[in-house]
Amino acid sequence: MTQDLLAATTAAVREAGARMLARYSPAARQPGLPELLDSLHANDTAVADVLRPALAAVRPQAQWLNDEHGSGPLPDGEWWLIDPVGGNVNAVQGMPDWNIGVSLVSDGQPVLAVLHFPVLDETFTAREGGGAFLDGERVRVSAKTSLAGALAGTGQAQPGHDAGLLARMGTSFTAMSKAALQVRISVPVSQQLAQVAAGRLDLHWQLDNVRSHAAGVLLVREAGGVVTDLDGKPWEPASERYLAAAPGVHAAALDVLAGLGL
Missing domain, CATH: 3.40.190.80 (D-Maltodextrin-Binding Protein; domain 2)
Known part of the structure; x- marks a missing residue:
């Protein structure tokens, strides 16, 4: 996967994050389950409406799947796996810990990933074999041994x-x-x-x-x-x-x- 593909995907994810950030309010409180579920669905739809055409333009041969709770193997080929609003329930309750997540999977393995945290304005990216980055700076797991x-x-x-x-x-x-x-x-x-x-x-x-x-x-x-x-x-x-x-x-x-x- 090329750096240009990652850059284009990141731009699409950040655009979707801006759409969701405009919908988000730290003062939000849902009075009950029906209202909460309606807000979850509306947020997912708003984000997917940005991501789907943008990612189709970036990688038209890749198929699309935004079933965030789906499990099991994928057919061969390329797939965009979308979690429109990770932590959506946090967002609709006014908490800041939510994100926009996209990965490109090829023949069953992730080869590209973008996770954007709009409230913190942090963006994590990775390409298979190319390292992981936070806002362009390389990140590494901890050195703990115990x-x-x-x-x-x-x-x-x-x-x-x-x-x-x-x-x-x-x-x-x-x-x-x-x-x-x-x-x-x-x-x-x-x-x-x-x-x-x-x-x-x-x-x-x-x-x-x-x-x-x-x-x-x-x-x-x-x-x-x-x-x-x-x-x-x-x-x-x-x-x-x-x-x-x-x-x-x-x-x-x-x-x-x-x-x-x-």
Whole structure:
């Protein structure tokens, strides 16, 4: 993937971010679920209406998929995977931690990623084999070598989990909290993956993988991190669970999670 393609994609994502930022208000509060769901849908539509034509012009041969909660393998070929507003629920409740996320996947592997955080005006980018960057400056995962000083995170890829998955999430949180310095549970997942890439977090694990995480996974990989499933095999879009971590803490974190029978 060329630098020109990345630049054009970044411009499209930042334009969509500006559209969403104009809709966003830190004073927003939703009185109930129906209103919240309406706002989520309206935000996603507004962003997708900018991204779809822009990305079609950038890479017309790539197919389009903005099912942010979709999972499983993709057919061969190129796909734009879109998470129109990562952390949308935060945006409609007036919180600042949300982003616009795009990845280009070729034959099942992410090859280009852009994550833009409009409120912070931070933009993370990556190309396969080309490194990961924050606002043009190269980023690398942390140099931690012990979980004792590690900041860890996990989150929900989508709402409405069954009771069994929620119980496993609780079990994993408890186990990691005993091993790491601090553990947080938050959304969007893409934001946590970007923080791992930047060395601000040391690891992130996920018990429900969705394809739209591909942008964050590529950022971590290109920043020197390790991303595997909980059996230690390389991450795939169809992996059910995964761990993204700095190399110095990946093995220890994997030991914590793999021993839980998740």
